[in-house]
Amino acid sequence: MRKILAVALGILSAIGGFVDIGDLVFNTEAGATFGYQLLWAVVVGVVGIVVYSEMCGRVSAVAKRPVFDLVRERVGFGMGLATLIASEIVNLMTCAAEIGGIALCLQLLSALPYRLLIPVAVLALLLAGWVLPFEWIERLFGYLGLCLLVFAVAAIKLHPDWGQVAHGFVPGSHDGGSTLVYLYFVVGLLGAAMTPYEVYFYSSGAVEDGWGPEDLGLNRVTAMIGYGLGGFLSFALMIVAATLFLPQGISPELLGTPALGAAHALGLAGLLLALVGILFAIGGAAIETAFAGAYNLAQFFGWRWGKRKRPAGAPRFTLAWVVIFVLAIAVVMTGIDPIKLTEYSVIFSVVALPLTYLPILLVANDRAYMGSHRNGRLANTLGMLYLFVILAISLAAIPLMLLTNGGQG
Amino acid sequence: MIRRALPIALALVLAGCGSRSPEQQAESLHSLAAEGALLARDAADGRVTEPFTRVHSTELAKLATKLHTSSDARIASLATEVAADLERLGDASHAGQLEIARELEAAARATDG
Numbered sequence: 001m002r003k004i005l006a007v008a009l010g011i012l013s014a015i016g017g018f019v020d021i022g023d024l025v026f027n028t029e030a031g032a033t034f035g036y037q038l039l040w041a042v043v044v045g046v047v048g049i050v051v052y053s054e055m056c057g058r059v060s061a062v063a064k065r066p067v068f069d070l071v072r073e074r075v076g077f078g079m080g081l082a083t084l085i086a087s088e089i090v091n092l093m094t095c096a097a098e099i100g101g102i103a104l105c106l107q108l109l110s111a112l113p114y115r116l117l118i119p120v121a122v123l124a125l126l127l128a129g130w131v132l133p134f135e136w137i138e139r140l141f142g143y144l145g146l147c148l149l150v151f152a153v154a155a156i157k158l159h160p161d162w163g164q165v166a167h168g169f170v171p172g173s174h175d176g177g178s179t180l181v182y183l184y185f186v187v188g189l190l191g192a193a194m195t196p197y198e199v200y201f202y203s204s205g206a207v208e209d210g211w212g213p214e215d216l217g218l219n220r221v222t223a224m225i226g227y228g229l230g231g232f233l234s235f236a237l238m239i240v241a242a243t244l245f246l247p248q249g250i251s252p253e254l255l256g257t258p259a260l261g262a263a264h265a266l267g268l269a270g271l272l273l274a275l276v277g278i279l280f281a282i283g284g285a286a287i288e289t290a291f292a293g294a295y296n297l298a299q300f301f302g303w304r305w306g307k308r309k310r311p312a313g314a315p316r317f318t319l320a321w322v323v324i325f326v327l328a329i330a331v332v333m334t335g336i337d338p339i340k341l342t343e344y345s346v347i348f349s350v351v352a353l354p355l356t357y358l359p360i361l362l363v364a365n366d367r368a369y370m371g372s373h374r375n376g377r378l379a380n381t382l383g384m385l386y387l388f389v390i391l392a393i394s395l396a397a398i399p400l401m402l403l404t405n406g407g408q409g
Numbered sequence: 410m411i412r413r414a415l416p417i418a419l420a421l422v423l424a425g426c427g428s429r430s431p432e433q434q435a436e437s438l439h440s441l442a443a444e445g446a447l448l449a450r451d452a453a454d455g456r457v458t459e460p461f462t463r464v465h466s467t468e469l470a471k472l473a474t475k476l477h478t479s480s481d482a483r484i485a486s487l488a489t490e491v492a493a494d495l496e497r498l499g500d501a502s503h504a505g506q507l508e509i510a511r512e513l514e515a516a517a518r519a520t521d522g
Contacts, residue, residue, distance in 0.1 A: 111460035248447065249517070251440040253472060256465040260448060260457070267456045275461075409433065 017354020019148055019237075020285035021101040021255075022094070022192035022346040024278065025339055027234045028258045029407060030185040031241025032251055033177050036160070036168030037236055041186045043169060045193025046231035048389070051382045052224050052357055055364040055375065056199045057219035060206035062373045063363075067203040068299040070369060071359040083359060084300045086352035091197050091293035093345035095324055096331035098286035099125070100338025104255045105279045115333070122329045125286055129321060133207050134307040141284025147277030151236035151258070154265035154274075158243040165239060176246075177409065183405045184400040187393045192348035193234070194390075197285075197292035199360065204295040208308055213373065238369070240265070251408075255339060290328070294320035343406055350397040353390045361387060429450055435520045438484055441473045442491045442517035445484035449510035466476040470495035484520070491516050 030038045056067050063070060072080035102125075103117040110117075128137060174182050202223075211219065240261040245252060252258065259278065263271035291307065298305035298317040305317040332338065361383045365375045375383060401407075414432045429437070473495060476488035494509050494516070495510065501509055 108461050108464050109458075111463050139432070245444075246446075249436070249439050250447070252444075253436070253440075254465065254468050256461065256468065259446065260444070260451065260465065263456045263461075264447065264451055268455075268458065271457050271461060282481045343474045405429075409428070 008052065010232065014077055014340045017170035018227060019145065019233045019281045020192075020195065021098050021190075021282045021338070021342045022195060023234050024101075024237065024255070024258055024282070025342045026188040026192045026346060027237040028241045028245075028261075030189060030250045031238035032245035033407070034112060034174060034185065034238065035176060035242040035246050036187055037174045037176070038182075038189060039165065039168035039238060040171045041189040042193065042231055042234045044236065044389070045190045046234070047382070048190065048386045049198060050227045051192045051379065051386060052194070052199050052360055053202050054220055054223040055229060055360055055379060055383065057206045057211065057223060058216060058373060059360070059364050059370065060203045061211040061215050061219055062213055062371065063369045064207065064212070066150075066200075066207045066295065066299050067177065067363065068200060068296045068358055071362045072300055074363050074369075075317045075359050075367065079355075079359070080300060081317055083355040084296055086304075086355045087196050087200065087296055088293055089287045090195075090345060090349040090352050091296075092324060092327055092331070093341065093348060094197060095286055095293070096328040096336075096343040097290035097338050097345050098282045098289060099325075099328050100278060100332045100336075100341060101199070101255055103332070104338060105275055105282070108259065109275055109279075118329060118332050121283075121286075122325055125283065125290070126322065126325055128283075129290065129325075130311070134205070137284070137287055137307075138205070141287065143279050144280035145277055145284055147273045148233050148281055149236075150262050150266065150270055150273035150277060152232060154262045154270060155236045155239040155243070157265040158261075159318055160239050160243040163290050166317060170371060178399060178404070181407055181409050184404045187350055187397050188346055188407070189234075190389070190393055191346045191353070193231070194353060194357075195346070195349050196352060196356040197289045199356065200292040200296055201288045204299075204305075206293070209305055216373065253339065286328075290321045290324040293324045294318075301321045321373060340406070343401075347397045347401045351394050353394050354387070357383075357387060357390055411506050431479065431484060434476055434479050434481065434484050438473065438476055438488055438491060439468050439520040441495075442487075442520065444515045445469050445491065445495045445498065446510045446513035446517060449501075449506045449513060452498070452501075453503055453506040453510065466495045466498040487516055489504055 027042070059067055059070065071083060099118065099121055102121040103114055105337060106112070106117045106121060107114050132140065139159060212216065240258070241252065244261050244264060252259070255278070259271055259274040262274035294317050297320045298314070303316040304314040306314055311318040363369055364382060367374050446466055448457065448462060451457045470492045473488050473492035477485055477492070479485040479488065491513065494512050498506065498509050
């Protein structure tokens with residue numbers, strides 16, 4: 001019974017923790033531009049993150065070592081360093097975007113000045129990261145992030161054409177925008193769903209939680225159901241935008257726009273639940289990106305690491321995540337628009353995706369590390385398929401961003 | 410290799426960073442006016458909080474202000490009106506919110522023509 005409860009709690013926090021600012025921005029913009037026609041891209045992205053998270057969790061549970069530690073050992077110093085640098089740049093950009101998003105969200109709740117709320121947001125995150133135990137961080141932000149389910153209720157309340165919604169799950173020809181912009185959103189949606197920090201955090205979390213081979217079932221269930229259901233939040237955001245914003249010609253450019261969709265459908269309660277959900281979903285993502293950055297550094301250089309250790313027990317690891325927050329605040333305080341920064345961070349994370357996912361596939365398939373738990377035929381087929389997809393979108397990401405002026409045509 | 414790649418990269422950058430056409434500016438202005446009208450109606454119906462209305466309308470007004478400098482005189486003039494309406498929305502009474510909603514809806518329609 002206790003085990004079932006633990007699984008249920010893990011799944012709930014995975015659902016609430018699935019959406020970050022990249023998902024909010026790209027799903028809403030895609031829905032407002034192409035209606036339901038890009039729902040299939042969310043499915044592709046969610047299956048991708050499920051496949052690779054399951055591999056990461058399995059590697060951590062079997063080898064009892066996090067993925068980045070093994071990546072350096074398996075692919076060598078040079079390739080490992082390239083992966084580290086790319087992931088740290090993307091982590092920093094994503095963390096800065098999430099912090100900007102938190103400040104915007106607090107501003108929408110309080111009307112206080114944005115620049116004042118940036119340090120307030122970072123202080124709150126530092127406090128949460130310092131004081132709360134690992135599982136409480138996951139649960140606090142994951143559970144309150146579940147307020148985003150308000151978008152699922154709003155989507156139903158707005159009475160979309162369910163036939164058209166179903167049609168959106170089948171890739172095909174599109175209308176309502178240029179092919180380049182359509183492809184840009186495909187790349188953005190895949191990138192937002194498969195952000196590298198998610199797998200690094202997941203794998204380090206598995207080591208922190210002391211997973212062993214007996215937890216492989218838990219790993220599979222958490223990855224499949226948690227991320228799978230988390231994908232429903234992405235569908236809901238896109239359906240709300242497609243039903244409410246597209247017919248009125250509204251192209252969302254602000255973080256308040258998705259919340260306005262929930263308010264329009266459900267009134268004041270809808271607005272408040274949406275803002276609280278956004279606040280905690282991106283707050284959790286900000287902590288995850290900072291920790292993922294610190295995990296990667298510590299695991300690459302062989303420092304002592306772990307949130308379960310007291311800060312003095314893992315000083316360089318602790319210093320690393322604090323420094324990532326400090327650098328992120330410096331980026332946001334330049335005045336850069338967090339929504340634009342989100343778009344850049346998602347697109348640059350797409351460019352770095354092969355560096356993240358290729359080594360994971362190699363390690364998960366290595367009998368020396370994994371023994372009898374190495375990838376089976378299904379995991380290998382899906383892993384290879386996604387690697388080709390990742391390679392294609394990583395090559396196309398920046399040209400598409402430039403050619404479409406960031407999806408604006 | 411680099412000699413070949415550079416002009417391509419430059420062309421891509423120029424294509425991406427070029428100024429927006431009047432048609433694109435009209436679409437942007439339509440979007441801002443329509444979203445402002447939706448916000449104003451929701452504010453009048455009590456569906457959004459006062460801080461949300463004030464902050465979101467101010468942000469929309471800032472985006473509309475960027476279109477003041479449009480080379481198309483009609484868009485520039487409409488952008489000025491839309492920005493002014495959005496700036497008023499944060500402190501408007503219930504009747505004022507409904508009036509602003511009507512004006513922004515008219516502005517959104519005007520951008521279509």
